[in-house]
Amino acid sequence: MTAAAAPANRSNAPASWPACSACRAGASGVYAPLHRTTQDNISAVRTEFVSVRANALISRAGETPACVHTLRRGWAMQVAHLSDGRRQILHFFVPGDLLNVEALLLGERAQDASIRALTEADLCSFPVESARTLFDASPAQRESLLDYTRAYIAGLSRRLADIGQRSAQGRMAQLLLELWERLRARALVTDDSFEMPVRQEHLADALGMTPVHVNRTLGALRAAGIIGFDRKTMHVLDGARLRKVAEDE
Amino acid sequence: MTAAAAPANRSNAPASWPACSACRAGASGVYAPLHRTTQDNISAVRTEFVSVRANALISRAGETPACVHTLRRGWAMQVAHLSDGRRQILHFFVPGDLLNVEALLLGERAQDASIRALTEADLCSFPVESARTLFDASPAQRESLLDYTRAYIAGLSRRLADIGQRSAQGRMAQLLLELWERLRARALVTDDSFEMPVRQEHLADALGMTPVHVNRTLGALRAAGIIGFDRKTMHVLDGARLRKVAEDE
DNA sequence: CGACATCTTGAGAGACCTCAATGATGGTGG
DNA sequence: CCACCATCATTGAGGTCTCTCAAGATGTCG
Numbered sequence: 001m002t003a004a005a006a007p008a009n010r011s012n013a014p015a016s017w018p019a020c021s022a023c024r025a026g027a028s029g030v031y032a033p034l035h036r037t038t039q040d041n042i043s044a045v046r047t048e049f050v051s052v053r054a055n056a057l058i059s060r061a062g063e064t065p066a067c068v069h070t071l072r073r074g075w076a077m078q079v080a081h082l083s084d085g086r087r088q089i090l091h092f093f094v095p096g097d098l099l100n101v102e103a104l105l106l107g108e109r110a111q112d113a114s115i116r117a118l119t120e121a122d123l124c125s126f127p128v129e130s131a132r133t134l135f136d137a138s139p140a141q142r143e144s145l146l147d148y149t150r151a152y153i154a155g156l157s158r159r160l161a162d163i164g165q166r167s168a169q170g171r172m173a174q175l176l177l178e179l180w181e182r183l184r185a186r187a188l189v190t191d192d193s194f195e196m197p198v199r200q201e202h203l204a205d206a207l208g209m210t211p212v213h214v215n216r217t218l219g220a221l222r223a224a225g226i227i228g229f230d231r232k233t234m235h236v237l238d239g240a241r242l243r244k245v246a247e248d249e
Numbered sequence: 250m251t252a253a254a255a256p257a258n259r260s261n262a263p264a265s266w267p268a269c270s271a272c273r274a275g276a277s278g279v280y281a282p283l284h285r286t287t288q289d290n291i292s293a294v295r296t297e298f299v300s301v302r303a304n305a306l307i308s309r310a311g312e313t314p315a316c317v318h319t320l321r322r323g324w325a326m327q328v329a330h331l332s333d334g335r336r337q338i339l340h341f342f343v344p345g346d347l348l349n350v351e352a353l354l355l356g357e358r359a360q361d362a363s364i365r366a367l368t369e370a371d372l373c374s375f376p377v378e379s380a381r382t383l384f385d386a387s388p389a390q391r392e393s394l395l396d397y398t399r400a401y402i403a404g405l406s407r408r409l410a411d412i413g414q415r416s417a418q419g420r421m422a423q424l425l426l427e428l429w430e431r432l433r434a435r436a437l438v439t440d441d442s443f444e445m446p447v448r449q450e451h452l453a454d455a456l457g458m459t460p461v462h463v464n465r466t467l468g469a470l471r472a473a474g475i476i477g478f479d480r481k482t483m484h485v486l487d488g489a490r491l492r493k494v495a496e497d498e
Numbered sequence: 499c500g501a502c503a504t505c506t507t508g509a510g511a512g513a514c515c516t517c518a519a520t521g522a523t524g525g526t527g528g
Numbered sequence: 529c530c531a532c533c534a535t536c537a538t539t540g541a542g543g544t545c546t547c548t549c550a551a552g553a554t555g556t557c558g
Contacts, residue, residue, distance in 0.1 A: 105354070146356055156405040156406060161329045163413050
């Protein structure tokens with residue numbers, strides 16, 4: 001079930017959809033160049049605005065994605081599944097991210113990973129074809145897309161090196177720093193703290209460890225006074241030491 | 250030092266370089282469509298044929314690659330480095346692979362990983378610009394490039410899931426199967442065995458484990474009668490059970 | 499033959515996992 | 529409003545996997 005096929009809630013009147021001009025994804029995401037110059041064109045090709053529930057499947061592995069989505073609210077994750085049910089979270093998407101961007105570059109090829117909502121989330125959908133046309137219109141925009149793709153590949157490579165080479169604390173610190181940076185770029189960090197609607201179970205599947213050990217790892221960082229957290233908020237108390245842990249362990 | 254800048258051996262006379270028509274990379278690699286129809290064009294843009302020694306640096310992280318290379322003989326690896334010297338091998342290249350293909354797609358961006366020869370190797374070099382022109386000439390060829398890129402990303406994702414979720418035996422089995430498949434596609438497998446000029450230390454850096462444990466893992470697979478190997482040759486004795494280990498562990 | 503790289507093996511330590519129980523938190527229905 | 533429930537976080541104890549350190553064996557090359 002894709003979001004486009006069976007939205008939990010749908011506004012049928014495009015007029016009632018939230019304005020693209022107010023979109024954080026537009027202002028600071030992959031298509032910022034486009035957003036600055038031709039906002040109307042963006043609105044024109046938006047075919048859907050949906051809210052999905054936590055855990056909703058947004059894009060299914062093995063299918064060719066029909067739409068690119070803007071994640072306007074909530075978090076999502078990209079997941080690879082092993083045949084026996086184990087799963088690896090490849091990437092966390094935060095508000096303002098674009099989902100399925102690879103489809104613009106790679107054409108109508110099947111995805112080998114799913115995208116699933118982590119929380120309740122709002123999505124805007126753009127058919128791949130129209131989005132590609134839009135992106136091709138401006139050289140700056142094309143550049144931005146290629147940069148995004150390069151960064152995506154670099155992110156995968158870095159995560160691979162992290163999981164392959166670093167200890168639990170190092171991996172955790174790397175992930176927290178990455179999220180911290182990305183959320184700060186979206187103005188979602190205040191007072192060195194940010195909402196992190198991710199269960200420890202998700203961190204475990206992203207970092208290649210068990211939920212129990214995620215808990216102990218976070219506990220150690222908290223005991224050291226490096227981070228503070230509760231169920232929903234992560235607080236970076238000592239960025240310098242967090243960076244040191246991320247580098248050294 | 251890139252291969253182009255300081256080759257170990259260089260044939261100055263293009264006429265003496267091995268013919269593109271006899272190139273395994275051409276016949277079965279990314280640019281097979283091109284190779285079938287316009288071989289002369291390929292030869293025309295080849296700017297270099299070099300042999301490099303084992304361990305030679307072919308493409309340096311942080312620089313923007315000037316050339317795409319065909320690996321005509323020998324093995325190579327793509328490596329990401331951590332600040333403290335630990336390294337993660339992201340990919341093994343086998344004879345017939347193309348190196349730096351991402352440069353065609355992503356433009357003149359800096360690589361974040363190096364490419365290094367694993368063995369003595371022969372390379373043909375093609376400037377990125379000419380290669381891109383060639384590739385853009387045919388739709389089939391463009392498709393092939395996109396397929397290659399998608400497969401590259403899929404490979405990274407799969408390795409990430411392997412290292413994150415599987416045990417040492419599972420990872421090892423996955424890697425052996427992958428190499429087996431890829432080498433078979435190049436007709437480099439005979440009698441279920443193939444040359445594997447890779448030190449156990451390299452397997453360790455690729456799979457996120459220590460050389461000692463690589464040894465014990467291989468030993469266990471050998472003791473189980475699943476594989477046989479010596480310093481240079483890997484023999485798959487029981488493909489079915491190897492696949493089972495790869496899936497289950 | 500020596501020098502060197504690589505493989506192999508052992509023994510002990512540490513990191514991480516499994517199983518299992520207890521606490522928190524937030525939502526829901528009575 | 530409270531009792532109940534599901535979900536998630538936390539903690540303990542013991543086991544397993546993988547690592548570290550170290551020694552010896554094997555192969556390779558000049």
